[in-house]
Amino acid sequence: QSPRSRTRSTTTTSSWTRSPTPWTGCATRTACGGSTLWRRRRQGCTNLVGTTTRRRPATGTSGARSVTSSRPAWTPRASSTARRACARATRRTSVSGRPTRACATRRRDESVCYKEEGCSGYKKETDCNVDTTCAWREDKCVDKPCDYPDENSCTADSTYDCEWSSKDGSCTEKPCQHSDEAACTAEAKCLWDKACVGTGIPAMCVLKPCDYSTSADCSADAQCGWSGSACVMKTCSPFADERCCNANEEQHGCHWDVKQSPAICSVGPCREYGESACNSERSCMWEGTECVEKDCNKMTDKCACEADPDCFYSTAPGKPHCTFQRFGTCPTLDVVLLLDGGVSMGKKFGRHPQGFYALVEVVKDWAQTLPLSGEAAGSPTAANSQAVRLAFVQFAGSESWAPSDSRQATTATGAGTSEGRLTGSLAEVEADLTFQETNFMGGSLLMQPTPQTTYLLAGLQKAVSLFRTSPVDGRKRVLIVVTDGELDDADKYQTVRAELDQAQVQIFGVVVRPFDTHTTLDEKAQQTLQPLVSDPKTGHIVNVQVDEIAASLNGLCDPNAAWGKFVGEVAEGRQPCQLHSAKDSCNKDAGCVWFDATLSCADSPCLEHCDSATCIADTLNLCKWNGTVNSCGKVEVCNYPGQTECVNDAECEWKNNACIGKECKHDNEQGCLADPAVCIWDNLNQDCKKKPCVYDNMDSCNLDQ
Numbered sequence: 001q002s003p004r005s006r007t008r009s010t011t012t013t014s015s016w017t018r019s020p021t022p023w024t025g026c027a028t029r030t031a032c033g034g035s036t037l038w039r040r041r042r043q044g045c046t047n048l049v050g051t052t053t054r055r056r057p058a059t060g061t062s063g064a065r066s067v068t069s070s071r072p073a074w075t076p077r078a079s080s081t082a083r084r085a086c087a088r089a090t091r092r093t094s095v096s097g098r099p100t101r102a103c104a105t106r107r108r109d110e111s112v113c114y115k116e117e118g119c120s121g122y123k124k125e126t127d128c129n130v131d132t133t134c135a136w137r138e139d140k141c142v143d144k145p146c147d148y149p150d151e152n153s154c155t156a157d158s159t160y161d162c163e164w165s166s167k168d169g170s171c172t173e174k175p176c177q178h179s180d181e182a183a184c185t186a187e188a189k190c191l192w193d194k195a196c197v198g199t200g201i202p203a204m205c206v207l208k209p210c211d212y213s214t215s216a217d218c219s220a221d222a223q224c225g226w227s228g229s230a231c232v233m234k235t236c237s238p239f240a241d242e243r244c245c246n247a248n249e250e251q252h253g254c255h256w257d258v259k260q261s262p263a264i265c266s267v268g269p270c271r272e273y274g275e276s277a278c279n280s281e282r283s284c285m286w287e288g289t290e291c292v293e294k295d296c297n298k299m300t301d302k303c304a305c306e307a308d309p310d311c312f313y314s315t316a317p318g319k320p321h322c323t324f325q326r327f328g329t330c331p332t333l334d335v336v337l338l339l340d341g342g343v344s345m346g347k348k349f350g351r352h353p354q355g356f357y358a359l360v361e362v363v364k365d366w367a368q369t370l371p372l373s374g375e376a377a378g379s380p381t382a383a384n385s386q387a388v389r390l391a392f393v394q395f396a397g398s399e400s401w402a403p404s405d406s407r408q409a410t411t412a413t414g415a416g417t418s419e420g421r422l423t424g425s426l427a428e429v430e431a432d433l434t435f436q437e438t439n440f441m442g443g444s445l446l447m448q449p450t451p452q453t454t455y456l457l458a459g460l461q462k463a464v465s466l467f468r469t470s471p472v473d474g475r476k477r478v479l480i481v482v483t484d485g486e487l488d489d490a491d492k493y494q495t496v497r498a499e500l501d502q503a504q505v506q507i508f509g510v511v512v513r514p515f516d517t518h519t520t521l522d523e524k525a526q527q528t529l530q531p532l533v534s535d536p537k538t539g540h541i542v543n544v545q546v547d548e549i550a551a552s553l554n555g556l557c558d559p560n561a562a563w564g565k566f567v568g569e570v571a572e573g574r575q576p577c578q579l580h581s582a583k584d585s586c587n588k589d590a591g592c593v594w595f596d597a598t599l600s601c602a603d604s605p606c607l608e609h610c611d612s613a614t615c616i617a618d619t620l621n622l623c624k625w626n627g628t629v630n631s632c633g634k635v636e637v638c639n640y641p642g643q644t645e646c647v648n649d650a651e652c653e654w655k656n657n658a659c660i661g662k663e664c665k666h667d668n669e670q671g672c673l674a675d676p677a678v679c680i681w682d683n684l685n686q687d688c689k690k691k692p693c694v695y696d697n698m699d700s701c702n703l704d705q
Contacts (some may be wrong), residue, residue, distance in 0.1 A: 002453035003545065004638055008569055010307045022334040046289060049650075050333060055201060057568075062354065066077055077643055085463070087367065090343075092309055093314075095431060096537070102393045103556035107345075116597070117134065117143055119131065119134035119135075119141045119143050119144075120141060120142070121141075122134060122137065122141040123141075125141075126628050127141075128141035128653060132144070132433040133147070134476060135173070136321060138409055145157070145160040145162070145169045145173050146160050146162035146163070146172055146173045147171065148162065148171040149171075150528075151164040151166075151171075151261060151343060152276075152515040152516065152517055153171070154171035154349070155348050155351075155514070155515070155667050156514070156515065160173050161173065161174040162174065163176060163261075163262050163375055164261045164262070164352075164576060165261065165262070166260045166261040168682065169258070169481045172548065175189065175190070175192075175207045176189065176190035176205045176206055176207050178190065178205040179205070181203070181205075183205075184205035189207060189211070190205050190206070190207065190208060190606045191205070191206055191207070191208040191209070192204075192205055193205070193206045193238065193240055194240035195239055195240070195244070196240070196241050196243075196244030196672035197241055199243070199244045199247040199248075201241050201243060201244045202437075204240065204241070206240045207559035207681040209223050209224065209233050209237055209238075210223060210224035210233050210237070211231070212224065213231075215231070216454065217231075222257075222260065222264055222266060223237040223264050223266070224237070225310035228629070230288055234267065235252050235253075235267055236248065236252055236253075236254035236255075236265040236266050236267050237264070237265060238265075239254060241264040241353070242256040242263070242265075242353055242357060242358070243354075243357055243437070244265075244353060245265035246361060248265075249268065251567060252267070252271075252272030253267050253290075253292075253466045254266070254267060254268060255267075255268035255269075255651070256352070258351040258352065258547060261351050262351065263351040263352070263380035265280045267279075267285060268293065268308075269284070269293055270283065270284035270285075270291045270293050271290070271292070272291075273291040274291070275291070277291075278291035278593075281311070282294075282341065284312070285298075285524065294308075294310060295368070295369070296308065296310060296312070296322050296323050296324045296369075297321070297323055297324075297369070297370075297371060298322075299322040300684055301324070301482060302320075302322070302629075302630070303607075303609075303610035303630075303631060303632075304610070304629060305322035306591065306603075306631060307607050307608040307610070309325075309603055310324060310325055310649070311323065311324060311325065311326075312324065312325045312576050312640075314328060314371070314386050315629075316384060316386035317384050318332070318375075318382040318383060318384040318385035318386070318387075318389070319373065319382060319385035319386065319387050319601075321371055321386075323370075323371035324369055324371075325578070326554055326555070326557065326558055326576075327369070327370060327371050328557075328575060328576035328579075329557050329558065329559060329564075329568045329569055329575055329576065329579065330370075330371055330386055330387070330388060330556075330568065331386060331475065331476045331517075331557070331567070331568070331569050332382075332383060332384055332385050332386055332387065332475035332476070332555035333386075333387075333388045333389070333393075333465065333475060333476050333478065333557075333567070334389050334391075334422055334466075334470045334475060334476075334477050334478070334600060335389070335390050335477075335478045335479075335480065335556075336390075336391045336392075336393065336422075336463045336466050336478070336479050336480070336483065337390070337392050337393070337457045337476075337479075337482065338358070338393050338394075338395055338396060338409075338456065338463060338479070338480070338481045339356070339359060339363070339392060339393070339394050339395070339436065339459070339482050340356075340394075340454065340482055340483040340484055340485070340512075341356060341394040341396040341397045341398070341410075341436070341440055341441035341442050341448075342397070342441070342442045342448070342451050342452065342454050342484070342485060343442040343448065344442070344485050344521075345359070345440075345442055345484055346440065346442045346443055346486055347514065348514065349514045349545070349546045350514060350515065350516075350545055350546060350547065352546060353655045355439055355441075355484065355512070355514065355546060356437075356440050356442065357440070357514060358546045358547075359482060359546055360433050360436055360437050361551070362546060362547065362549050362550055362553075363433060363549075363553075364394075364429075364430065364433045364555045365427050365550065366550055366554065367426070367430075367433070368404075368426065368430075369554075370388045370629065371386070371387045371388060371392075372387060372388055372389070372390070372424045372425070372429065373385055373387035373388060373389055374387070374424050374425060374426075374459050375389065375423070375424040375425065376418075376424070376425045377418035377419060377422065377423040377424060377425070377428055378419075378421060381424070381471060381703070383471065383473035383474065383475070384473075384474070387424060388424065388425060389422040389423055389424040390420065390421070390422065390424075390429055390432075390621055391411070391421060391422045391423070391432075392411065392412065392432050392433060392436055393409050393411055393420075393459045393462045393463060393466075394409065394410045394411075394436050394439070394440075394441055394459075395408060395409040395441075395454075395455065395456055395458060395459030396408065396441040396442055396447075396452070396453075396454065396455070397448070397451060397452065397453040397454055397455030397458075397488065397489075398448050398449045398450065398451065398452055398455075399451045399452075400450075400451070401455075403455045403457045403458070403489045403492055404457050404458055404461065404492075407458075407653075408455045408457070408458035408459070409458040409461075409462050409580070410436075410439060410441065411432075411461040411462060412431065412432040412435035412436065412447075413435070414431075414435065415432045416428065417430040417432050417435055418431075418432050420462075420466075420468060421466070422466055422470065423574070452487075453488040454474065454483065454485050454486065454487055454488050455487075455488055455489045455494065456481065456483070456487050456489060456493070456532075457489050457492050457496065458492075459481075460493060460496040460497075461496055461499070463479050463500070463505075464496055464499045464500060464503070466504045467479075467500070467505055468503070470503075471489065476504075476506070477504060477505045477506065478506050478507075478508065478556070478567060479500065479505050479506070479507045479508070480508045480510065480553075481507070481508070481509050481510065481529060481532065481533075482509075482510040482512055482549070483509075483511060483512070483525055483529060484511065484512050484513065484514070484521070484525060484526070484527050485521055485522075486521070486524040486525050486527075486528050487525070487528040487529060490528040490531070492530075493531075495530055497532060505534075506534050506540070507532060507533045507534045508533060508534070508540045508541065508552075508565050509526075509529040509530065509532065509533040509539065509540060509541040509542075510541070510542055510544065510549055511525045511529060511542070511543040511544070511552070512544065512545070512549065513524045513543065513544050514545075515545070516545060518543070518663065522543055523576060526541065526543050527539065534566070539562060539563075539565075539566065540563070540566070540589060542562075543648070549614030556568070559579065560579070575589070577589065577592035577593075577601045577602050577603050577604075578600070578602070579601075580592060581601075583601075584638070584660050584661055585601075586601035587636065587638065587639075587661060588636050588637065588638065588639045589601075589635075590604070590606075590624075590626070590633030590635075590636050591603060591606075591607055591633050591637070592603075592604055592634075593634060596666055596667065596668050596670065596671025597668065597671070598672065599670070599671065604621065604623075604633060605618070605623075605633045606621050606622075606623035606624075606632045606633050606634045607617060607631075607632065607633065608620075608632075610632070611624060612625040612627070612632075615632035615634075618632075620637045621634060622632070622634050623635075631654040636660045637651065637652075637661055638651060638652035638659045638660055640652065640658075640661070642659075643659070646659035651665060657665070663679065663690050664679035664688045665688070666679065666688040667688070669681040669688075671688070672688035678690075678691045679691060692704075695698075
């Protein structure tokens with residue numbers, strides 16, 4: 001930008017003054033030479049003689065006053081040495097042996113050597129492309145798009161489709177952005193990809209994958225593999241869209257991999273293992289003829305479930321079942337999720353091309369691991385099943401409708417869905433979520449006409465109706481609201497909030513943000529959502545990225561987790577061993593064993609024995625066979641119902657009408673000092689003893705000689 005075009009305010013004075021830094025914002029452009037570099041992007045300005053200048057008094061004025069001038073402040077003429085330095089910089093930036101006029105001085109501002117015309121000075125595509133700060137667009141040379149130093153800035157660009165490479169830490173414009181096949185195939189590096197057409201995703205132009213001539217380059221690309229003498233695509237690599245990729249999960253085991261940027265479609269965990277390798281991998285299980293990710297809910301054998309460290313067998317009276325350890329204390333539970341379907345959710349969220357779809361996939365993955373009740377929508381539901389039912393509502397809004405208009409929120413309809421009801425059927429849950437993906441409100445003006453808003457009221461009213469169908473049988477009720485923006489009807493929730501409170505619904509909130517840094521948009525979202533959630537407010541709301549939502553959802557039943565302490569409860573009978581925080585309660589559980597070294601409770605090795613013979617033979621772990629439930633567990637420590645039996649066991653004592661392990665029975669110093677009974681470690685005898693004179697009343701104290 002020429003200094004002539006800049007307008008600035010100057011103060012006239014007859015004395016020498018230090019002028020404001022001229023051309024503030026010029027980019028570091030060493031090609032222009034000189035000693036002082038300003039910061040303006042692309043302009044490359046350099047002060048050749050410093051900033052101390054003598055102001056020329058304005059004509060017809062006396063004294064000092066401010067005037068507005070279209071000319072820059074007057075500066076001394078640059079020395080011949082400075083002008084030669086600028087000229088040398090010009091020659092250094094020549095293209096094809098011809099000067100680019102990248103640097104110059106001008107009459108009236110010869111103290112500054114700056115990039116005279118920027119990228120617009122290049123009239124030929126070849127010259128433009130040589131300059132790494134420029135790009136050729138629509139028959140002219142412009143500033144290079146997507147020139148950002150970090151991933152957040154790169155993906156936030158709303159003008160260009162920018163792409164961050166985690167491999168080399170750079171931001172570039174996404175290649176092959178052609179909308180028709182002819183233009184796409186005309187560019188040698190591009191491919192017209194029709195692999196997703198069968199899943200409802202239109203063909204698209206993509207960078208030709210695996211176009212490598214050496215095995216080293218080929219193997220360095222996660223999408224490719226070297227076969228014979230050629231580089232070929234891996235099974236899932238052709239599916240370049242997240243929705244298309246996940247649609248091929250069942251057939252090819254594909255999943256959208258966000259561990260690198262740009263994200264790719266790759267074969268999911270476990271799918272590439274044979275049976276032997278599969279069975280040795282903790283996160284996998286062999287199912288029929290293939291290796292898949294472990295799913296405790298599919299285990300029907302009680303012993304196999306208990307032997308797996310990630311699974312837990314719930315003896316719920318209403319529905320005994322195997323589930324993941326993290327859901328071992330789930331109460332009988334009805335959960336409604338309200339999902340923001342506004343236009344902004346259709347934008348990029350981190351390494352996902354569309355936020356709403358990424359959100360639904362996170363919820364789907366979570367639902368597939370839940371101990372669902374198996375009950376179809378509308379069918380009778382069992383009490384005390386310690387299982388879960390789900391329902392989903394998408395909300396958005398338009399000022400064309402009233403805030404409470406039913407069109408502001410949608411539930412699933414059609415064959416195979418729950419028809420907008422609570423369901424414990426995994427098939428119906430998946431059909432409901434697929435419906436929401438297909439009918440994303442922010443993806444069509446027909447669904448959400450302008451002017452668009454984020455109205456939640458209609459969604460809350462649908463949630464109230466759903467909870468009215470939830471039986472009053474001791475089950476718990478949870479509402480989870482997920483949004484990325486400010487709620488436009490937050491002043492209208494009083495009545496519906498009172499109805500939710502009356503139904504004893506725990507309300508949680510999730511602000512889902514596109515980037516790992518916070519913005520004013522997600523902060524406003526939190527400000528409008530927080531008054532709606534249950535108390536304490538800070539414990540019922542999170543502000544996270546889309547891939548981080550799973551952590552909150554997975555902790556919903558864990559009494560030690562942020563959300564689980566308001567929902568999870570210790571079930572009757574056995575519970576996951578990690579929930580035992582005290583040695584006594586751990587040792588009384590036949591499936592658990594206490595470790596003094598780590599001060600933690602873990603699964604007993606006895607659980608791995610699935611028949612009475614091998615169980616009884618394991619005397620090292622004090623195993624015993626329970627014929628009533630056909631399972632192996634350890635001998636419970638001090639689990640006697642009466643005082644006589646208790647005191648006859650040298651390891652036990654009767655206290656407060658209960659049999660407990662004798663205090664300070666530890667074989668190491670760490671366990672001894674951590675005992676809540678206040679023990680001391682005898683270094684001389686290497687023994688743990690009860691600390692003397694620890695009494696809570698005078699009589700007991702005086703009786704101790």
